[in-house]
Amino acid sequence: MADTAGDSCQNLREESARAVDNAKQLQDSAAAFISRSGTEEQSLRQRALAAESTIRKLRSSLDASVRRGTVDVGVAEKIEEELCKAGSIITDGDVASFLPSIDHGTxxxxxxxxxxxxxxxxxxxxxxxxxxxxxxxxxxxxxxxxxxxxxxxxxxxxxxxxxxxxxxxxxxxxxxxxxxxxxxxxxxxxxxxxxxxxxxxxxxxxxxxxxxxxxxxxxxxxxxxxxxxxxxxxxxxxxxxxxxxxxxxxxxxxxxxxxxxxxxxxxxxxxxxxxxxxxxxxxxxxxxxxxxxxxxxxxxxxxxxxxxxxxxxxxxxxxxxxxxxxxxxxxxxxxxxxxxxxxxxxxxxxxxxxxxxxxxxxxxxxxxxx
Known part of the structure; x- marks a missing residue:
């Protein structure tokens, strides 16, 4: 009976030790994932801001070209449609979550x-x-x-x-x-x-x-x-x-x-x-x-x-x-x-x-x- 009780106690200790090791490994994996996802998120934020800035600059250039008369109106409408499509993809898609959020307000x-x-x-x-x-x-x-x-x-x-x-x-x-x-x-x-x-x-x-x-x-x-x-x-x-x-x-x-x-x-x-x-x-x-x-x-x-x-x-x-x-x-x-x-x-x-x-x-x- 004493040997059986000792074996049972030893098994519990071994399983507890394995549980602690498993928790530590899980913690290390989660920390690595958060660090990796944080780096990728920052990269996506920079790319999203760059894309938004590019679209804004292209629209300004298009408006200036239309005012100078160097771009045909029909061509300008097609370009504006494409820029609107690109802007909609960024602002209405999953990319929007990486753009700066609106101020929450008082x-x-x-x-x-x-x-x-x-x-x-x-x-x-x-x-x-x-x-x-x-x-x-x-x-x-x-x-x-x-x-x-x-x-x-x-x-x-x-x-x-x-x-x-x-x-x-x-x-x-x-x-x-x-x-x-x-x-x-x-x-x-x-x-x-x-x-x-x-x-x-x-x-x-x-x-x-x-x-x-x-x-x-x-x-x-x-x-x-x-x-x-x-x-x-x-x-x-x-x-x-x-x-x-x-x-x-x-x-x-x-x-x-x-x-x-x-x-x-x-x-x-x-x-x-x-x-x-x-x-x-x-x-x-x-x-x-x-x-x-x-x-x-x-x-x-x-x-x-x-x-x-x-x-x-x-x-x-x-x-x-x-x-x-x-x-x-x-x-x-x-x-x-x-x-x-x-x-x-x-x-x-x-x-x-x-x-x-x-x-x-x-x-x-x-x-x-x-």
Missing amino acids: FLKMFLGPINVRATRKDVQLKVKEEYNRYRDNTSFLFLIFPSALLLLRSWLWNGCFPVLAVQLYQAWLLFLYTSLALRENILRVNGSDIRPWWIYHHYCAMLMALVSLTWEIKGEPNCAHKQKGVQLFLAWAMMQGVAMLLQNRYQRQRLYTRIALGKAKRMDVVWGETAGVEGQLWLLYPILFILQGFEAYIGLSLLKTALVGVVSEWQVIVCGILLVVMAAGNFINTVETLMSKSRFKAKMKRSKSKQELDQGLPPCNSRLK
Whole structure:
């Protein structure tokens, strides 16, 4: 029995020693791999920067040649197309992870600290984008359900007056929603997504408004109809926003996939309301967007008027009114800018198409020379 126990102990010691040796070998292999991959990564970073710089210099030289008239316009367009293709490969492919990342900004540093949220693998970046799209889809339903429930309960159960807790819970949800959207959009921007800066600023304003609203005393009595008119209008606007978001999401996804296939957008790009839809869909979406923006401005002005006439004179009413007007104006300006850019792009495409048809109708260059 003693010999058996001794053999068992000896076997355990030998296996433990082998486990330690195996761990040391694994550590050495991992350290060598990290060192080797670090060297290769640095080399790829230098090559990526050099390639990006070369493309930028070629574009500058091409522009200068076109201005001097030393390059034919048709040849210049073909060269520009090739340079765009090369730039797209670098900025939208796996090479993009080796380029210097966009500054994370104060907002991300304030919430997450000095950590790097840039994903080095393209599949991880695309998962972040898909999760963002899924979150927006789910938000559309909640944007419609929550205010609808509050308005229905106001009529059926609360005798025309909102209880303070119910409205504050809704405002707390809005604060969480806009904060999470702003965080996700900043992360997408760091990972190469071309999000318009206004939409991130818009969510900052919405966060501030939700935070201010949490401190707003909205007890209905004795002037329930006057005190809570702004809340009622805001909930009605939120319902309209939910309907618009439901209509947009499907159109946006289809339109973005089309633009990616045509090479007009990157796989990490996202779109918002004013960029959604194709020709027939835009006739439906743009009026809805303009109505929403006008209604949002009306609510803000109504709150300011309520504060000025003394019905509800709290500072929260003034701040929320100003923020609503600012957001409505910003949304309107961005929508109009997008419409103008679309019209300019369509006019350019029509001119290009007319030129191609004209060239096709003429005899070949050699025939004309004869």
